[in-house]
Amino acid sequence: MKTYYCDLEVTMEVIGGKWKGLILYYLIKGPKRTSELKRLVHSISQKMLIQTLRELETNGLISRKMYNQVPPKVEYSTTELGQSLEPILRALCNWGDNYAEKSFAKGEFQILHID
């Protein structure tokens, strides 16, 4: 059994990592098919996309709906719990935007918006 010493650790376990927050962020805006997510989070590999979706599903943040048809169609959407992260994820984005502006002069990195 996993043990945490601060609630912060719990949240980071759920939305931390390289892809979880990002995928959740897109799903919060509305349901998406697997291929749509693959395109939106365009640098993610097939493996990590599926793997991350499974973890989010296991943690009860998103749900998976499968349509029985050929070719297959699967749609992911946030649960109520996942949706409750919306204000937090938005705040994280806003902070990052502000931070980026202050750090741009240093030329340490770049941000490409491709929405």
Add this chain to the structure above:
Amino acid sequence: MKTYYCDLEVTMEVIGGKWKGLILYYLIKGPKRTSELKRLVHSISQKMLIQTLRELETNGLISRKMYNQVPPKVEYSTTELGQSLEPILRALCNWGDNYAEKSFAKGEFQILHID
């Protein structure tokens, strides 16, 4: 040069990972000496503590003050930028607390509060 495609990635780079958010969370409550942090974040190794502090400092979130005395004394504190994360980190904690309550029944994990 690092490239990001969403502001969310930027923030996660800064407070993500296993220790950054946690250390920042303690420093936001007030300046701390190295040994104090080591005690508070009690499961952290010497190596990760120093390494994480360096990264937070490089990102401009905390500052390091050294006293020239024997034995050495070093004190870390948040910068204005680091302090600006206070509402976000608090929100992350609250969410984790709420999430934990909903998940306790499953017996998947435990939380030990040792403040």
Add this chain to the structure above:
DNA sequence: CTGTATCCTAACGGATACTG
């Protein structure tokens, strides 16, 4: 007390090929 230097392992994550 604060910090550095090694060594070592496990997890993360990318590339590719393949299945229904």
Add this chain to the structure above:
DNA sequence: CAGTATCCGTTAGGATACAG
């Protein structure tokens, strides 16, 4: 289209010893 399986390199991170 959606997903699985495998291989493999990189990195995160722990343990330990040591230095100023």
